[in-house]
Amino acid sequence: MGNSFGKLFKLSTFGESHGKAIGGIIDGCPAGLQLDIKAIQKELNRRKPGQSAIVTQRKEPDTVEFLSGIFEGATTGTPIGFLIKNTNQKSKDYSAIKDTFRPSHADFTYTKKYGIRDYRGGGRSSARETANWIVAGAIAKQLLSEMKINAYTSSVGDIFLEKPYQELNFNLIESNVVRCPDESYAKKMIAKIKEIKKQGDTIGGTITCVIQNVPIGLGEPVFDKLHARLGMAMLSINAVKGFEYGSGFCGAKMKGSTHNDAFNTDGTTKTNLSGGIQGGISNGMDIYFRVAFKPVATLLQKYNTIDNHGNLVTMQGKGRHDPCVVPRAVPIVEALAAMVLADFYLLQKSNKL
């Protein structure tokens, strides 16, 4: 049942990595929004495979096709149906992997949960699904055009961009293939990924996201706090293992006298360890959070694993896979953040008389 996201701005999706198509329905986008379709495709291109030397070399155009809900360039208030065809399906022989469970993939859990599994690639558990999220997120961004949502790669392995976001120029995020807005760190990260790739190995990393110009009042406590929904959204992304916002895990080491954000007389705060959210509601300061990605599980190495019957088998990873998921995940983080904000933006319209 868990294939819908959001309450008023709501995305429902379908699709397996090697089926005919993936796609979705966006329900609740307000009528009258002039859509920039090229901007949507541009976001998809930021996520698509084959875009640079440090990501998977698989080629898929990932072209979105809209089927409803848009008329003469604008949203009509009716559901927006869309498709992204899977052009890279191969009628290849899957018999080798059919009954095999790859380590740290979802093969085992899907098979046990459902008693059946689409064994051609990752099926539903593939990150290919996130292309759907990009589409909805790109529309959400256009709905929230006043807000600025910028994500960037803040670490790869043990290379950490050690600068607060205030010192970064977000315009540089797209200037390099790893999507790190600091050229010198970007170079180190790219070198790291290339080295790891050569080993047939993979590496984890983190993404930081900053949201600016957020109106005061978004978030619905006590169970739909703004940061709780952002966290849930980020933890939905394949390979994510952690989420922190504002002071995050560092905040757990601090004293209250250092951590509290004193007010200025205009209602802004002198510091922002709260991360732009207090009591689950945006306070108008920048929202920022960090997301941890584990290394991709598919290695281009020989490995042992088991099959359906509990037999040990030796497999050889091959194909075209990402050595590091982080560069392509940057637009996904932004897309989900935009969807969460769009939902709260609409929910907040009925909060008071």
Add this chain to the structure above:
Amino acid sequence: MGNSFGKLFKLSTFGESHGKAIGGIIDGCPAGLQLDIKAIQKELNRRKPGQSAIVTQRKEPDTVEFLSGIFEGATTGTPIGFLIKNTNQKSKDYSAIKDTFRPSHADFTYTKKYGIRDYRGGGRSSARETANWIVAGAIAKQLLSEMKINAYTSSVGDIFLEKPYQELNFNLIESNVVRCPDESYAKKMIAKIKEIKKQGDTIGGTITCVIQNVPIGLGEPVFDKLHARLGMAMLSINAVKGFEYGSGFCGAKMKGSTHNDAFNTDGTTKTNLSGGIQGGISNGMDIYFRVAFKPVATLLQKYNTIDNHGNLVTMQGKGRHDPCVVPRAVPIVEALAAMVLADFYLLQKSNKL
């Protein structure tokens, strides 16, 4: 709108810290569950104020009163209504704080969002609400009696319990007031909190939670992944700034060849960096996660802040507050984990023919 939690095992709550009562409705608890009411009250007692020298000295019995849904000791399948009366209400003079926004509290955001705020204490944003969650969590625990859910304090400030959970004896969690299952670390943590309290200051910390004997197959990808719902639940708790499961933020520094969990022939895994969840679905291994709490915002110190009209005012923190929220949050973490698992346990019943 955000005052309901869960899909099939669903809690809806109400109540302000200084109103007549808080309470809730649990809808969807299966019929025929023999309830141990004393065990529910016992969980509430683990959370209640005044239980030890290192928590707030406020005295409230926090007695739960059930109003429906239970007949002759068992659940009937109809909604379970319950109340916890606020016995500690004082008809005191709130005029001093009425128009004042305490730093890093929700006073400012509630007022801006709703245009009105119950200024007697924290109102709806008070952690008093979590007593409601304990009630529902305690019932969820009884529904899931085969699973073992244990949370404990794993750090206070910079004192970290540096032992993997496998080396700990969970029976010792309740043996000390800080709820750390290692006596020597517990002593250090308690001393730390006492020292901080003497300063009129507060301190953050982390809680680790381990869930054992989880059946394979819980979790509903792609938007209701088990860890995403656990993360959302934990981020709903007052003062939480971060969540990580399995390898967490450490995993983001690792290589795939180290991070992958190789299978044993029985379907268990040799390591468990996945944290018991793969593709958003439980794989039968232990689930474990860590939650970061910021220091409590209320300090027993003098501080500057602003009022409703943007005037600078000087306030003096007083009253009976927690110097560290972590010891009392341990049962809250367990309660929310139990509710999430109960919901997926019920949802999973319709997954396959």
Add this chain to the structure above:
Amino acid sequence: MGNSFGKLFKLSTFGESHGKAIGGIIDGCPAGLQLDIKAIQKELNRRKPGQSAIVTQRKEPDTVEFLSGIFEGATTGTPIGFLIKNTNQKSKDYSAIKDTFRPSHADFTYTKKYGIRDYRGGGRSSARETANWIVAGAIAKQLLSEMKINAYTSSVGDIFLEKPYQELNFNLIESNVVRCPDESYAKKMIAKIKEIKKQGDTIGGTITCVIQNVPIGLGEPVFDKLHARLGMAMLSINAVKGFEYGSGFCGAKMKGSTHNDAFNTDGTTKTNLSGGIQGGISNGMDIYFRVAFKPVATLLQKYNTIDNHGNLVTMQGKGRHDPCVVPRAVPIVEALAAMVLADFYLLQKSNKL
């Protein structure tokens, strides 16, 4: 699970007829609504037992007690918790009915569904639950103060008020105990009910509801059409067997050339067989619908039935029951209509830019 109603203006309820209390939580009522508590109690009094000679003589004050969400007379945007205590509980001996299934009651189905049943009275299936709905509906009415919602008794048995609603004076609805706004029909209906009561029998009837001053645009096709949600709401009321709006079942006999509502140049229509709703969305004309109630199942007669083990048993209906449910159901119809409209009123705020 089915104990919540509405999406944005949402009521969740609990309670059995002979438990300690019934009650509910209203989530999503906008902040800043000045509540007239007396008006809420007045609506409850319209529904309560013992108010006239033609309804049950059971005496219950049905006093609502608010526990949260209201501060200094106004809603705060946080959930409104409320209770109605059951004062008429008797520690009587239920052993006779404990294992018996009354015909056309829910005793049999509740027992079979849940495996257990609160056999003291109707338990959860009792119409006592509708007192909760009155509370939420009375608040919804205050939110929608510009709309006029009037329900009235339009038939009792075969006595039909044969006048279109436009010829009636809604101010007369409360002028007689059967709630029929035509004095001469009211007399006949009251006489009918008294006659039926004398026989120890019961009788069915219908209620018509008219909603005026509805803004254009309420309703969310294709699955939350305004009339579909009204219909679902009405069919939730105990004893309801049918719902029709606008031309209703009569419309099914008509030709399109007679049925179509021609426009005036101001967008109103010359006729209103559509019943104020086109395509599931209000068009600004009066909404009107009719609800059919079966006769109450509890007779003050001797009857045969079965027990839990399939044995035939003879029972004697006794106690204080309604000979006709319709007079007391009038405020319930209005309350549910108000809740449906309040929900759509809030949902509609995010429909367009």
Add this chain to the structure above:
Amino acid sequence: MGNSFGKLFKLSTFGESHGKAIGGIIDGCPAGLQLDIKAIQKELNRRKPGQSAIVTQRKEPDTVEFLSGIFEGATTGTPIGFLIKNTNQKSKDYSAIKDTFRPSHADFTYTKKYGIRDYRGGGRSSARETANWIVAGAIAKQLLSEMKINAYTSSVGDIFLEKPYQELNFNLIESNVVRCPDESYAKKMIAKIKEIKKQGDTIGGTITCVIQNVPIGLGEPVFDKLHARLGMAMLSINAVKGFEYGSGFCGAKMKGSTHNDAFNTDGTTKTNLSGGIQGGISNGMDIYFRVAFKPVATLLQKYNTIDNHGNLVTMQGKGRHDPCVVPRAVPIVEALAAMVLADFYLLQKSNKL
């Protein structure tokens, strides 16, 4: 937002009558169901235009194409995405109707609600959408293969099939184009529709639906009663004005002593005025209900109406429209009934321990 139906067996849809395609996502269908795709297409063929002389002569194949969630012939537990392409789109000139509001259509309300409307045909308000429902309903039927769901035309205009359903042979429903299981009445109905068609007029009618072999216990009181959800579903169908189940509106004229259904010792009842549902829960007896359809609003006649600016305009109805919606609505009624039952069938799995 209102484009999803169901809680566990959930359909979300999109599509306008003259867009590229309509389609949907079925989320929550249990894994392991062997699907008979031909049977699904067969249901679509029962609804499709052009199938007989008494329905619209528009030709559309209405071929369903599945995109996901089915693997090697069986459902996988992941969402089932599907498309039905609109092959009958014409690049015709819509300028004449662009700003015109047809009487008793949704042109006016959609324009007022959303500020914009896809004016090519009915857009989202077109009954073309119901083809999506047929797909989901056909899958629900396969899930509920033990239950028998039969709908049939029970009246056209003033021609009423005056036989209780027990005297009918449901195998005859498909033996004639009006879908009435009594040949002599069918002839009269067909003649009536042909006569009406010749006049350029349209006519209303009713459909009766009977559901047999329903397990005891389906339905979730108090707000998701089985008949309330059935009613809501039926009222979602274009042109429906009324719904009644069991004794329905007739029951409102009856006395309790006649209306009550006495038990047999095996838990069945001697009569079934309850219509197979008591307290909102199925009791194992046949469920039956009746649905009223108004006459189609599109007439092949000249008529007066208004445009966007409030000018009176004269229009001429033309094209290929249904003179009576009822014959093609028979499979739609069945489809929605099947979806409601499938949802409750899954929900009921978690009702008791």
